Amino acid sequence: MAVTLHDVARLAGVSIKTVSNVVNDHPYVRDETRRRVLDAIAALGYTPNLSARSLRSGRTNVIALMIPDLRNAYFAELADAVMRAAAERGYSVLIEQFGDDREHEIAALRRPRPQLVDGVLYSVLALDQDDEDVIAAMPVPVVLLGERIFTGPRDHVTMRNTEGARAATEHVLGLGRRRVVALGAHPGEVIGSAALRLDGYRAALEAAGLPSDEELIVPVGSWLRRNGAEAMRDLLANGVGFDAVVAFNDAIALGALRALQEAGLRVPEDVAIIGFDDIDETQYSMPTLSTIDPGRAEIARTAVDLLVRRIEGGTAPFTPERVLVPYRLVPRESTAL
Template sequence: MSITMHDVARVAGVSIKTVSNVINDYPYIRAETRQRVLDAIDSLGYRPNLSARGLRSGRTGVISLIIPDLRNAYFAELADSVMRAAATKNLSVIIEQSGDDRETELALLRGPRMQMVDGILYSVLALGEDDAHLLDDIRTPMVLLGERIFHGPTDHVTMRNTEGARAATEHLLSLGRRRIVALGAHRGEVIGSAGLRLTGYAEALAEAGIPVDDALIGEVGGWFRSGGAQAMKLLLDSGVPFDGVVAFNDSIALGAMRILQEAGLRIPDDVAVIGFDDIDETRYTLPTLSTINPGRDEIARVAVDYLVERISNPEAEIPPREYLAGFTVVQRESTTIVAP
């Protein structure tokens, strides 16, 4: 027989209403009473009926995370960070992939599944600043992630792309590198991650009195290892000299490093390489990869906090907030020459 709320109330010696209040995290309950109910739940193995609970409260205890592609290691690790942050709020997470497709993003935002969640974390990629008005009619509480829409109708939580890329470039400049490749550019992009990181790269060079050389800007389509490898092959075939690489994400850097090593170039002796995102794999490559830690856990925590606040206060007039997480330069073997 399934365990019911009546069974929990009987074992804990409290009313069914008290059990319900504990399950729904009602704040005004004595600590001793709350613990007694939790102990009863644990000993009986009781699992609340979330469907019934949702019908009563109007909430499901579920939020949606819309990201471009789980094959991109950053988004996979962001999803993990969001799930851990949501768990501290007793929320479950449904992950949706947009595939960097405008119509898919809009369909996900307006589709029936979004009516089944309490809130949405939306990592914008295909939509842009001019599309911000399309979000106005989304009634489900929402927090935006990423860089494509800065002035939308709701909160926006993201990383310091320009500052991080500038710091990565400054790191290579501090090592005496002067012919530095920017790997991962998207032609004509200004607002997205690629455009912002290219701006940071250019700012660091300008500060050092070094003009930007278009021959050192490597365009990459998808930010995957394959894209980094292909771009590096083209760069080597061109014969343009360089002694450093600022890759706009770690996957690009890892693909490029493979091609550099196949060409007989030593990292970092001949070419120093730094990435961006601090994905887990960078700690175990050979050499380990220097990178920018963009504050992924901080982004997830703040985004979930903002979303929970909007979910809990549906009638409140909360003005849109913008939050930029902190970042750090993580120096590893790919930029560190060990003296013999």
């Protein structure tokens, strides 16, 4: 038989209400009483019935984080940061990944979840303004992450993609490099990380009085290590001359780094390379990878705070917020001679 509140109350010699107050961490319980209840909970192995609590309170104290792919280290580390920030606010996190397919993303949004979570953090990938009704139909508070901008009543937290990529490009230009590869383009993309980072790359070249050479703009589909390595091997096989690489994320930068070393090129002596995201692995590659820190921890903390505010505010009207967090250039060995 499952241990109940009645069992805990009987062993601790208190009322069921007192046990409930301790379980829910109410502040107005005497220390001695709280200790007796906690001792009884430990002795009996009692665990709260979260489903019953949800039915009574209308809350689960669980939020969902919807992201494209945990194989992308940025999203894995973002998930970790979100879980830490949520735990500080008393919430648990349910993680859903939807891949890089538009239909899977829409299907994930339409899954029934009102009984499971109180709100959703959603990193938009393929949807655009024409899909605003899909997001608007979600029955719980939602905070959007990423570059896709929607005009509906949803908060939005994102990074400074264009400014960060421009800073990365200016960094290698400042080293005297003039043939700079933009690794990670998505041809035809207008809104999204790749498009915004390409804008930053081009702005830096223009400011330096350099042309944007199309043969130096290298497409990479999914931003994974193997794809970065394959794109770099193809570029080398084509005989294109270059002396620096601005990779649009760290994963493809690390793949490209491997391919450059396989080809006998020295980094940074022959080719300087810089990534974007400041994932943990960049501190341990050989050489360590220069990168852009996009403010991942602040993105997570800000998004969780906004979502909790909307959850706890109920149906009260609010003005949606759009927050751009600051970035930071992190120079390391891959660009330091």
